[in-house]
Amino acid sequence: MPDHIKVSENILSFNDEIAKINRKLLDEYKLFSINIMASPGAGKTSAILKTFEQITGKFKLGMVDGDLASSIDADKANQSGISAVQINTGGGCHLDAKMVNDALKKLPLGALDALVVENVGNLVCPANFDLGTDKNILIASIPEGDDKPYKYPGIYRGVDALIINKVDLLPYIEFDLNYFKKGVEILNPGLVTFPISCVSGEGIADWVKWFTEHIFAKKGT
């Protein structure tokens, strides 16, 4: 086997070991957790803040925020009442389980009801790294175009739910929703999908219902 393949296999198996530790920790605290992946600007932070708006007072949310640089997103989240920790990957195109493990040590896990990980904006690298969360969520957005499932099949194959954000822009942008959904169906048949707008609020209630049902299920209530 070529050396570079051996090295990447070792990296992935180390990652999977730490992901198991994260999963065990989150299970101990009965914290429902999601890993949100998307391109830069698809609306990851907006969707998380919008979700929190709907559940604030009922559930406490923790957030691990991955970006190449800055603490802009974690600052926004902390200001809104989410307990957020920023990770700067310094150029890295994805979060890995060890980074999330370090961040979990900084969060008041016992005081939280759910954990949201905002991955680095990228449609390729994050798909290869299990973080130990319960569900992987992909956000696609209308301005990115309807051909993305065909161009980035890997990430569409591996997710448990899909949010289609910015549906308020459908009247202004050429986006064939049927063509998009056909591509998704081939890769991930029956994938649960939530068309939403963080601007108009359309579809947010259905997504939040799914999210909160999973929080209750994990708590065993």
Ligand SMILES: Nc1nc2c(ncn2[C@@H]2O[C@H](COP(=O)(O)OP(=O)(O)O)[C@@H](O)[C@H]2O)c(=O)[nH]1
């Ligand atoms: N029109 C529209 N703009 C949105 C929507 N959601 C987010 N945006 C905008 O898209 C940009 C990127 O959003 P952000 O949440 O920072 O994306 P992230 O990089 O994936 O975290 C911001 O200017 C948001 O205001 C939406 O549903 N509709």
Ligand SMILES: [Mg+2]
């Ligand atoms: Mg963001």
